[in-house]
Amino acid sequence: MNEAKAILKVRGLYKTFKRKGVAAEAVSDGTFELMPGEILGIVGESGSGKSTLLRCIACLERPTAGEIELDGRNIAGKRPSNVCRTVQMVFQDAANSFNPRMKTGAAIDEAVRQLAGLSGGSVRKRRDELIRMVGLDPSLGERYPGELSGGQCQRLAIARTLAGEPKVLLCDEVTSALDVSAQAQIAGLLAALRRELGLAIVFVSHDLALVGGVCDRILVMRGGKIVETGAAMEMLTAPREEYTKLLLSSVLSVEDGYEE
Secondary structure, three states: OOOOOOOEEEEEEEEEEEEOOEEEEEEEEEEEEEOOOOEEEEEOOOOOOHHHHHHHHOOOOOOOEEEEEEOOEEOOOOOOOOHHHHEEEEOOOOHHHOOOOOOHHHHHHHHHHHHHOOOOHHHHHHHHHHHHHOOOOHHHHHOOHHHOOHHHHHHHHHHHHHHHOOOEEEEEOOOOOOOHHHHHHHHHHHHHHHHHHOOEEEEEEOOHHHHHHHOOEEEEEEOOEEEEEEEHHHHHHOOOOHHHHHHHHHHHHHHHHHHO
């Protein structure tokens, strides 16, 4: 039996920003693979390079060096015509990812037309299917972003990304603006979509415990570098690096505080 091949391979990725003539490396020698149907967590404190890494993969930033191989093709520094159908990104602030003057359903319709190539009545039918897929009533598509809760907006943002049936979903801190209950619900939704659609997901967060509950593997980033990687359970129970232990202990101390 042939072993599954990685759908995404990142090799030696660097991203350098220059501000006032001073160069700063946001990502340094990023290297990892993502398998079909896998949920890969990337954790680290603010400024560790997590979001920049995702934006390079989504072709929203041009890497300074390195390769990003998607389905066997290097897309680093390029924007192939079909990349948006294969890779979609869900952003942290879901409400601001929508046009505030446009109903959320209309925004999903646009994605359906552009990514799925549908027209006429098929657009509305597909929109309703997508909204149901993320656990909401299609009637919420008639509301504006400001009329919805943070969790509802994030679910509708996820629905929009599914319009073109992507193979890879990049989730950038998609739970950080939500309360604890909504965070767990969104994490559960992503796990369900992985099972139902066979999606490969990169789940970026600063919360190691949340990531550990939904991901198969975890990468830990610090100062733009990947400092540790391993199976989720191993990372939660026996991390090797002191920085990973610090991230885990900070989460546990907060949880202990709630129990008191």
